[in-house]
Amino acid sequence: MAIHPPQQRIWWREPIEKMEVAWIAIAFVWGLVMFFTMIAWHFWGQQNLANEAYRVQPEAYVAKVEAMTEQYKVGEEGDTGIEVVHPPAGSDVYLLARLWQWWPVLELEKGKTYRLHLSSADWQHGFSLLPTNINIQVHPGYEMVVTVTPTETGEFSIVCNEYCGIGHHTMSGKIRVVESKGGK
Amino acid sequence: MVAVTGVDVGRKPLAPSFRTCAVTGLRVEANAERLIKANAVAGVLFLALGGLFGLLVALTRWPAIHLLPAEWFYLILTAHGANVLLFWIIFFEIAVLYFASTTLLNCRLPAPKVAWAGFALMVIGAVVTDIAVFQGESTVMFTSYPPMMAKPHFYLGLILFAVGALVGCGIFFAALVVAKEEKTYNGSIPLVTFGALTAAIIAVFTIASGAIILIPTFLWSLGYISHIDPLMYKVVWWAMGHSSQQINVSAHVAIWYAIAAIVLGAKPLSEKVSRTAYLMYILFLQLASAHHLLVEPGISSEWKIVNTSYFMYLAVLGSMIHGMTVPGAIEAAQRKRGFNKGVFEWLRKAPWSNPAFAGMFLSLVMFGFIGGISGVVLGTEQLNILMHNTIYVPGHFHGTVVAGTTLAFMAATYLLIPLFFKRELVLKKLAQWQPYLFGIGAGGISLFMMGAGTLGVPRRHWDITFSDAPMGTEFSAAAYLMLGLNGICAVLAAAGGIAYILVVVGSILFGKRIPDGQPKPASAPQPAVTQYGNAGTLHLPGTLVLVGIFFLSFVLYYYVNWKYLAQLWPLR
Ligand code: HEM
Numbered sequence: 001m002a003i004h005p006p007q008q009r010i011w012w013r014e015p016i017e018k019m020e021v022a023w024i025a026i027a028f029v030w031g032l033v034m035f036f037t038m039i040a041w042h043f044w045g046q047q048n049l050a051n052e053a054y055r056v057q058p059e060a061y062v063a064k065v066e067a068m069t070e071q072y073k074v075g076e077e078g079d080t081g082i083e084v085v086h087p088p089a090g091s092d093v094y095l096l097a098r099l100w101q102w103w104p105v106l107e108l109e110k111g112k113t114y115r116l117h118l119s120s121a122d123w124q125h126g127f128s129l130l131p132t133n134i135n136i137q138v139h140p141g142y143e144m145v146v147t148v149t150p151t152e153t154g155e156f157s158i159v160c161n162e163y164c165g166i167g168h169h170t171m172s173g174k175i176r177v178v179e180s181k182g183g184k
Numbered sequence: 185m186v187a188v189t190g191v192d193v194g195r196k197p198l199a200p201s202f203r204t205c206a207v208t209g210l211r212v213e214a215n216a217e218r219l220i221k222a223n224a225v226a227g228v229l230f231l232a233l234g235g236l237f238g239l240l241v242a243l244t245r246w247p248a249i250h251l252l253p254a255e256w257f258y259l260i261l262t263a264h265g266a267n268v269l270l271f272w273i274i275f276f277e278i279a280v281l282y283f284a285s286t287t288l289l290n291c292r293l294p295a296p297k298v299a300w301a302g303f304a305l306m307v308i309g310a311v312v313t314d315i316a317v318f319q320g321e322s323t324v325m326f327t328s329y330p331p332m333m334a335k336p337h338f339y340l341g342l343i344l345f346a347v348g349a350l351v352g353c354g355i356f357f358a359a360l361v362v363a364k365e366e367k368t369y370n371g372s373i374p375l376v377t378f379g380a381l382t383a384a385i386i387a388v389f390t391i392a393s394g395a396i397i398l399i400p401t402f403l404w405s406l407g408y409i410s411h412i413d414p415l416m417y418k419v420v421w422w423a424m425g426h427s428s429q430q431i432n433v434s435a436h437v438a439i440w441y442a443i444a445a446i447v448l449g450a451k452p453l454s455e456k457v458s459r460t461a462y463l464m465y466i467l468f469l470q471l472a473s474a475h476h477l478l479v480e481p482g483i484s485s486e487w488k489i490v491n492t493s494y495f496m497y498l499a500v501l502g503s504m505i506h507g508m509t510v511p512g513a514i515e516a517a518q519r520k521r522g523f524n525k526g527v528f529e530w531l532r533k534a535p536w537s538n539p540a541f542a543g544m545f546l547s548l549v550m551f552g553f554i555g556g557i558s559g560v561v562l563g564t565e566q567l568n569i570l571m572h573n574t575i576y577v578p579g580h581f582h583g584t585v586v587a588g589t590t591l592a593f594m595a596a597t598y599l600l601i602p603l604f605f606k607r608e609l610v611l612k613k614l615a616q617w618q619p620y621l622f623g624i625g626a627g628g629i630s631l632f633m634m635g636a637g638t639l640g641v642p643r644r645h646w647d648i649t650f651s652d653a654p655m656g657t658e659f660s661a662a663a664y665l666m667l668g669l670n671g672i673c674a675v676l677a678a679a680g681g682i683a684y685i686l687v688v689v690g691s692i693l694f695g696k697r698i699p700d701g702q703p704k705p706a707s708a709p710q711p712a713v714t715q716y717g718n719a720g721t722l723h724l725p726g727t728l729v730l731v732g733i734f735f736l737s738f739v740l741y742y743y744v745n746w747k748y749l750a751q752l753w754p755l756r
């Protein structure tokens with residue numbers, strides 16, 4: 001039994017059951033299939049997370065976001081006083097995670113491809129775009145660049161899903177996707 | 185108090201005192217017995233504490249109840265993770281290691297004084313960390329990601345605890361050597377001991393990683409180091425955090441085999457296959473920290489793919505093998521006893537009212553179907569984008585570590601009480617129901633958290649209504665329903681947990697005493713399957729059907745998630 005020494009002293013000389021061999025073969029092939037599915041998605045799938053990232057000083061990143069906000073501000077979000085930014089279609093857009101806010105509100109055009117930069121001014125945060133359900137970890141000191149193409153118009157919420165202190169559950173932001181104003 | 189007696193016997197190590205268990209016929213040495221009892225009892229106490237915290241957390245996440253205020257929620261959540269995942273599981277694992285070495289190999293426990301010192305370190309460490317958490321300035325979750333910083337004694341407690349656990353592993357290795365030298369057994373070590381050896385080897389790797397990351401973090405919290413890179417921290421922290429889950433798997437698989445053997449006389453279909461499957465855990469799990477880093481910045485896809493597929497999922501293969509050989513061994517044993525009708529008579533007529541068996545089998549099924557499948561899906565490079573850090577993640581690991589490991593350990597306790605405490609179980613009816621109550625509860629919280637996570641509900645989050653937030657989001661009614669059902673299942677699981685504590689404590693204190701048995705010659709009880717393998721003797725159609733269903737569910741669920749992924753905004 002499993003709680004006694006094996007009957008055959010040299011246990012690796014034992015024969016293997018046919019059924020066991022078959023199951024091992026199936027499980028092994030399934031492992032290969034899953035392995036190649038991941039690789040194949042890099043060639044044929046549309047959703048692969050970028051490998052592009054840079055080290056950045058948090059202050060330097062904050063400065064970049066401020067510069068973009070200054071340049072492309074189109075208004076404020078309701079009565080929250082939070083800036084809404086409409087950067088040119090297809091440009092680099094910057095989103096800042098900080099205690100406890102995603103800043104600023106981004107207005108993007110449907111069908112246009114943006115380079116979305118993500119970094120944090122302080123602690124780690126979790127970028128979670130809802131209801132689309134895109135989740136990306138955001139670190140201070142690392143600037144990640146995700147190339148993304150919104151495919152539907154509407155309001156999308158950003159919540160934080162990495163615990164970031166007592167205000168974690170109030171941390172939120174927004175991406176608004178609007179119809180393209182034409183032109184490429 | 186207990187320690188003093190341990191020291192006493194330690195003075196005359198050449199004359200270890202053994203007794204024989206009247207129920208199992210196993211021989212138990214006095215020092216080993218005391219240490220196994222102490223570690224198991226400490227584990228159960230931390231489970232009681234941590235389980236209570238789990239209930240409070242779940243009731244807070246149930247929006248209709250929303251029990252705790254925010255500060256308390258995050259504090260209690262930190263305490264929950266530390267007390268159950270680290271303290272309960274690891275204390276119990278040390279007991280399992282001592283059992284699998286001394287009791288199964290019929291040998292004495294070497295260096296009992298050192299073993300008690302290790303135990304003391306673990307107790308002190310656990311208490312120091314809990315104190316730090318409850319002082320309120322270390323609400324950093326048990327993962328303690330920098331730059332968020334806890335008080336120094338939070339890290340110090342964890343380090344002491346880990347050192348104590350390392351001492352325990354050392355004693356285990358020493359016991360193996362002693363048993364070999366003193367020739368206390370014939371041939372190779374039993375499969376269960378082999379599984380425990382796997383767990384202990386992985387534990388050494390795990391604790392080393394823990395030291396590499398926690399010691400600098402401790403110094404950082406004292407101000408001696410100015411900066412801890414948050415990404416580097418996660419890579420090394422999860423080398424500990426994930427491998428320690430592999431310890432749990434090795435340990436609970438060993439317990440599956442042990443319970444099947446003790447209750448049914450089941451014998452592994454093939455020692456070779458089962459042992460090779462264990463070896464795969466050691467060989468292919470070290471880089472698994474990768475699957476916690478699938479959506480972090482600055483980590484290449486190649487690195488992620490190579491490491492998450494553990495070179496083509498060879499460790500998953502190990503678990504899938506055990507997932508067949510354990511029910512296979514049970515089916516073979518049952519058929520040998522004459523439950524041969526149809527495909528499933530062996531399963532229908534299994535001892536479902538024996539809590540050790542029921543707990544073990546539920547643990548096997550739920551670990552595979554809930555914890556296992558969701559773990560592979562979650563650990564797939566691109567699919568992780570869908571659920572990273574949503575409450576799907578705790579859903580997944582309550583399937584592994586609660587419905588799987590914790591339930592298996594509970595089941596094992598029902599056998600350990602007569603063996604080491606020499607008491608019969610009290611409240612037998614309650615004990616009979618306990619695995620089902622806890623199992624359904626644990627399975628339920630796993631599934632409903634996974635469901636809510638699929639709808640985007642974040643983990644570690646006090647208020648998904650965002651009532652204090654400037655913008656917030658609106659979750660669907662289904663998400664609220666899931667969290668409510670999660671709360672209900674949490675109550676069931678807690679009831680199962682209370683039943684467990686009542687039976688265990690009641691039996692230890694008031695159970696009917698079992699007299700010592702007569703020392704038997706070291707011959708093994710007649711196993712139910714006498715020949716290796718079942719070729720020519722038995723077919724296992726039931727197991728075939730079970731693994732077939734498992735495989736189909738796995739493939740289907742895996743590709744359903746790819747389909748869901750394909751609907752996201754294109755990302756590069
Ligand atoms: C009565 C039983 C239990 C219930 C009701 C329960 C419930 C929960 C809930 C609702 C969460 C929080 C999810 C979130 O907001 O992120 C959680 C987190 C967690 N649970 Fe449990 N749990 C139980 C037992 C256990 C056990 C036995 C273990 C380990 C062996 C465990 C390990 C964890 C861990 C590691 C976390 C994550 C903590 C963190 O995010 O830092 N739980 N549990």
Ligand SMILES: [Cu+2]
Nearest residue numbers: 125160164171
């Ligand atoms: Cu945050």
Ligand SMILES: [Cu+2]
Nearest residue numbers: 160162164168
């Ligand atoms: Cu947060």
